[in-house]
Amino acid sequence: REINGQFTTPDILADILVRLATHDWTGQAIDPCCGTGSIPKAILKHKRRQLNNVQQAVETTWASDKFSFPLQIASISMTDIDTINIPSRIFQKNVFTLNEGDSIQITNPANGEYLNFNIPKFKTIASNLPFVPFEKISDADWRYVETIHDIVQETTSVSLSNRNDYYSFIVFALHRILDEGGRLGIITSNSWLGTTAGREFFRALGYYYKIEQIHLSNSARWFNNANVITVISILTKRMIVGAPLQDENTTFCSWQKSLTELRENESDVETIVNSALLNRELDSQVMKLKAYTNSDITSLCAMNVSLSALFHNISWLINIKDKLTPISEVFEVIRGERRGWDTMFYPASGHGIEQCYIRKVLKNSRAVNFLFAEADSDAFCCSRSLEELINLNHSGALAWIERFENGVNQTGKPLPEVLAKRGMHWYEMKDTNVASIVTTMNPDRRLFFAKFESPSFINQRLIGLKTTVDNPDIDLYHALLNSLLGMFYIEAIGFGRGLGALDISSTTVRNAYMLNPNNINNQQRERILEKFDALLQREVYSTERELSEADRIEFDQEVLRAYGIDQYYNDIKNSLLSMQRMRLGVR
Numbered sequence: 001r002e003i004n005g006q007f008t009t010p011d012i013l014a015d016i017l018v019r020l021a022t023h024d025w026t027g028q029a030i031d032p033c034c035g036t037g038s039i040p041k042a043i044l045k046h047k048r049r050q051l052n053n054v055q056q057a058v059e060t061t062w063a064s065d066k067f068s069f070p071l072q073i074a075s076i077s078m079t080d081i082d083t084i085n086i087p088s089r090i091f092q093k094n095v096f097t098l099n100e101g102d103s104i105q106i107t108n109p110a111n112g113e114y115l116n117f118n119i120p121k122f123k124t125i126a127s128n129l130p131f132v133p134f135e136k137i138s139d140a141d142w143r144y145v146e147t148i149h150d151i152v153q154e155t156t157s158v159s160l161s162n163r164n165d166y167y168s169f170i171v172f173a174l175h176r177i178l179d180e181g182g183r184l185g186i187i188t189s190n191s192w193l194g195t196t197a198g199r200e201f202f203r204a205l206g207y208y209y210k211i212e213q214i215h216l217s218n219s220a221r222w223f224n225n226a227n228v229i230t231v232i233s234i235l236t237k238r239m240i241v242g243a244p245l246q247d248e249n250t251t252f253c254s255w256q257k258s259l260t261e262l263r264e265n266e267s268d269v270e271t272i273v274n275s276a277l278l279n280r281e282l283d284s285q286v287m288k289l290k291a292y293t294n295s296d297i298t299s300l301c302a303m304n305v306s307l308s309a310l311f312h313n314i315s316w317l318i319n320i321k322d323k324l325t326p327i328s329e330v331f332e333v334i335r336g337e338r339r340g341w342d343t344m345f346y347p348a349s350g351h352g353i354e355q356c357y358i359r360k361v362l363k364n365s366r367a368v369n370f371l372f373a374e375a376d377s378d379a380f381c382c383s384r385s386l387e388e389l390i391n392l393n394h395s396g397a398l399a400w401i402e403r404f405e406n407g408v409n410q411t412g413k414p415l416p417e418v419l420a421k422r423g424m425h426w427y428e429m430k431d432t433n434v435a436s437i438v439t440t441m442n443p444d445r446r447l448f449f450a451k452f453e454s455p456s457f458i459n460q461r462l463i464g465l466k467t468t469v470d471n472p473d474i475d476l477y478h479a480l481l482n483s484l485l486g487m488f489y490i491e492a493i494g495f496g497r498g499l500g501a502l503d504i505s506s507t508t509v510r511n512a513y514m515l516n517p518n519n520i521n522n523q524q525r526e527r528i529l530e531k532f533d534a535l536l537q538r539e540v541y542s543t544e545r546e547l548s549e550a551d552r553i554e555f556d557q558e559v560l561r562a563y564g565i566d567q568y569y570n571d572i573k574n575s576l577l578s579m580q581r582m583r584l585g586v587r
Helices: 011-021 038-051 054-059 068-077 139-156 167-177 196-208 259-264 266-278 294-302 307-311 386-391 395-405 474-481 484-492 506-511 522-536 550-562 566-584
Strands: 029-031 061-065 089-092 103-107 114-118 122-128 178-189 209-217 230-237 249-255 287-293 324-326 331-335 358-362 377-380 434-440 450-458 462-467 513-515
Touching: 011 038, 011 122, 011 178, 011 230, 011 259, 011 266, 029 038, 038 054, 038 061, 038 068, 038 122, 054 061, 061 068, 068 089, 089 103, 122 167, 139 167, 139 196, 167 178, 167 196, 196 209, 196 307, 196 506, 209 307, 249 266, 249 294, 249 307, 259 266, 266 287, 287 294, 287 307, 294 307, 307 484, 307 566, 331 506, 386 395, 434 474, 450 462, 462 474, 462 506, 474 484, 474 513, 474 522, 474 550, 484 513, 484 550, 484 566, 522 550, 550 566
Parallel strands: 029 061, 029 122, 061 089, 122 178, 209 249, 358 450
Antiparallel strands: 103 114, 178 230, 209 230, 249 287, 324 513, 331 462, 358 377, 434 450, 434 462
8 A cells, every 4th residue: 555655544633634624414425545444434433423323424424445455444444333234335446537426336235235326426525645756656547647637727727747746636636526515625745835836736726626724733743654744635615616716715724732642632632623613723732823815825925935834924024025036136046966876976085086087076064064165075077088088098087987887776777877868978977066155955953055165066965056146245145045034935945854854956945035135235234244254153053043142133133124124033033933843843
């Protein structure tokens, strides 16, 4: 099941999901990717309590899955002593082929005869959708994915990325079997909250559903057997596919209790459920809610913060938009050189390669402890052919290349084949990816931009900034990037991975904003750089400690004062800390 992206839903999570998704316990309900049946079991449990009618509860609870084996376990899971002779609506079917009115065959447990039922429309769909990345979608399912892609593009003018995960397309396929006013509650990975493709998915989703709520844990992962952060989305079907109203609200809900804590405290479970159903924050120690109108979400997304940031109070960002400029107006943002096979391209000491083929490179940010960086490792950069190397008698480079020409990668493919690149020798790495300022692709607790004394070569694990403006004021740019707002933007453009690292990329940094260096005068510039000098003299600390240091506070307040936005100091600081604490809290 894990190969197919199916992870068993913890009982407590299934229980809460079902209660969040269901508004009509008398209505038909289904989990169309049921696996071993945790969610339909929870549906059945609550229907029995609410309806006080076992027959009606069983007859309105449906479960299906693409694979037959888990259905056998689901059938056992959903059977009790008083339901053993009632036919359970459990059947095998690909979720993309579910249609109202289709006939399915169920075995009558009382006598073994076959019974035929027609698939109804459902008031509730609750499911933990498969975690399948686009690279692993089967050829058979690609046909369905392409059909959904074309339908969504035709009805919304939004082109879903073909790099979206499997679940992104399932959500749209389920629209046709939801009843009027029906609700969809789904568990998915959080990856769509932090990418450009994810924002397009969110925008298209708004045409098909009213996006009621997005839920995320602020205390430990929901799935311990997968290094993935998951979210719950609660959606209400739109009968007519169309753009949402600008004043429609979506509420972003962060759970402050882990599943382990919730298992031990039923009252906290009730608080989460009741807060969600009332759409009101009842106890911020259990669940925090932050609602945004569709208009505000559109404005914030246009400023290229991730949807993950909306779990926190970032409304203030709209008010200071005129003080900001895209980073791409000041810098060209690049990813460090990506070549593969580091042992070859980043040789250890004693390699014997001629110095003319060695460039100094910064491989990662771990050794960068100050706001200055220094290229400190060797990189092998040779653009000459083997014949030229022989003629020049450059035996060191030749021996180094020969050392790898018969090597293979982890799957047994020859390195010359794996490393082949059009217009380049297989052993060649360009040294043109140089940057003046650098940051890391996966920040942890430290958020900063480091400056090179002179433009330097960087590795693929780093993101570089090259100035594009005439007469660049690199010292001022460096200071503004490292201001409180610059730190906020590093955190706000990404999303948390399963082990707590922040996922950002050269694309998200390119789309980020910074304080506009053209908005201040020379006197303000000098005061900012004077305060910034204190930070240049010491190590970079973790964000929590950094923001508590007196020199940092003085610097940030000076920067914000120069832009006339010092009244937002606490808002920016609290948003940044809240985002990072949530990201790190899932470890």
